[in-house]
Amino acid sequence: MRKLSLQVLSALVLLVPLAACNEGPAERAGRSIDNAGSAIRDAVDPPRGPAERLGRDIDRATR
Numbered sequence: 001m002r003k004l005s006l007q008v009l010s011a012l013v014l015l016v017p018l019a020a021c022n023e024g025p026a027e028r029a030g031r032s033i034d035n036a037g038s039a040i041r042d043a044v045d046p047p048r049g050p051a052e053r054l055g056r057d058i059d060r061a062t063r
Helices: 002-019 025-044 050-061
Strands: none
Touching: none
């Protein structure tokens, strides 16, 4: 009985992260809002030089 419950628990631990892989409409809307905020920030406070521009590009790529 203990071996079976351990196997079931192991299977759940491995399968639960896969349930969160699908992107829904709320996530797409949130990403769109984030991108709009980033564009507004760049319009109000543009990057000053190539190093800052590169840093912002890296920040966007790692999100």
